[in-house]
Amino acid sequence: MLVVIALFILVMGAILWLVDSSSKVPRWAVITGFLGPAVLALTFGLVYPGLRTIYSSFFNRNGTEYVGVDNYVRAFTESQFQIVLRNTVLWVFLVPIAATLVGLIYAVLVDRTRFERIAKTLVFLPMAISMVGASVIWKFVYEYRPTDRPQTGLANQLLVWLGLDSRQFLLNQPQNTLFLIIVMVWIQTGFAMTVLSASIKAIPEDIIEAAKLDGLSGLGMFRHITVPSIRPALVVVLTTIAMGTLKVFDIVRTMTGGNFSTSVVANEFYWQSFRQNDKGFGAALAVVLFVVVIPLVVYNVRQMRIVEEIR
């Protein structure tokens, strides 16, 4: 590793030295020296593979035969993949809404309390760890034991304490997808809370005082002042989380492996491309992800601008 870093520094140094050694170096060489490595890496690593994937999504599993839009038709019509699409839609809607809602409520509740800092850190911490780690944590919460045995999973223990039967949270369809979604909500709430908390603090004071004079407080304040004032930030948070959720792979892969009807597009992409070796179909799924994410990004960037103008 250290050798690689040293080697890399050596190469970069050589480029810089060549570019700078004399004033006779032509301009284009200077620009190439500075931009060359980046442009090369981006072309090789993103542009070419992206185009290549779009191309191969119109071919069969090993790229030998042109099949038109068959891969896409398959992705949208075969029943097993319709479940995948249904799950993805559920994820992309439920995670942003739930995470934003909880994050917003929590941000309002702890705003300007004595414990604000520590309270925020606790909820934000799941963002720092890997989704694999989060999956292990929650898989343990969902651990199943028959009702009459001592429980080791917290969720089932709660059910037993309430006098109910323990259940297979990750196996029973179709609710199992919801229990996976909870994990992602648990991770993303910290993000929503942080951004929204900052927006709430930025609401101009005169607006709040005017509202107070009009007799608003508590829930009324929340509904008529807080929420409208931070609407652009809300949209940014919703779309940002939606983009992240669309590509979620780690949680599904770690907790169920996509079995028991819990797969999503990103997981199915991995499964089809690298386990089933159906490159054409895998490519089509990746392209679907790409196409769906574009409008989200455009909308997100627009709202970001509004947030920026407000400040």
Add this chain to the structure above:
Amino acid sequence: MSAATVGTGIVEEAVVGSKAPRGGLNRRAKFAGKKLSSPWASLAAIIIALVWTTPTVGLLVTSFRPEADIRSDGWWNVLLHPTFTMDNYQQALFGNQTNFAGYFVNSLVITLPAVVIPISIALLAAYAFAWIDFRGRNLLFVAVFALQIVPIQVTLIPLLSQYVDWGINGTYWTVWLSHTMFALPLAIFLLHNLMKEIPPSLIEAARVDGAGHVKIFFRVLLPLLVPAIASFAIFQFLWVWNDLLVALTFAGGATNVYPLTVRIAEMVGSRGSDWYLLSAGAFISMIVPVIVFLSLQRYFVRGLLAGSVKG
């Protein structure tokens, strides 16, 4: 050009706001007093905080319990028979079958170059975009910016077959190269925005003194950019450390290259009921990001916000 600037602004607010309320906030805090004293609000905040921390605490407690205890009852019974042990960690780190110590080193070996290399390349490119005039500069910059939204799934199949052609499949090189290429759009965009904020007069003065591009870059710009570089470095460090998809795809099958995330995800599948190993393993993988997060929270949140579109 929004993401980075908005992100920075928002977080500045959040950090400053939560640490030391300024004049305006103090006055508002008085108004808020009523809302905060409501017992229902406090209760709701405490419930959310509990739900967000209990799963992690449960697994943490479990990781210190003897294997037999873990199997026989839930972690909440720990107070009834408080026996603690480091055996799980001992076993997870150095046991023949797990050897997480080795995978920990792999994670480090993967992560450090995958942070250093893209930052260096991006710094050069960002400098050229910000301070060297050439034809097509804006067009090229917008193209780089737009590449941020390409989901990495779209690139994986062609990249993998390229790596196989070169015979470097299953080595660290594939993971380093891939993370470098995926990181560049965001890194260039972020560093460029911040370089642009440095007053041109500084650069001009250096130029008048006869400094070339390289000298300006190292003597004038680099010291001013340290906070920005730190933000991105932390973001990238955690992204790579927590990554599953890239490592799984390119290091697939090469167990001597696997980072912790891949190994743990694999173990959840193959030894999903060995909680004494899984719990310890999960925390071994989490300790680094959590330390980074707690000690560098400010930079961390900033980088995270700016990078929320990535992936």
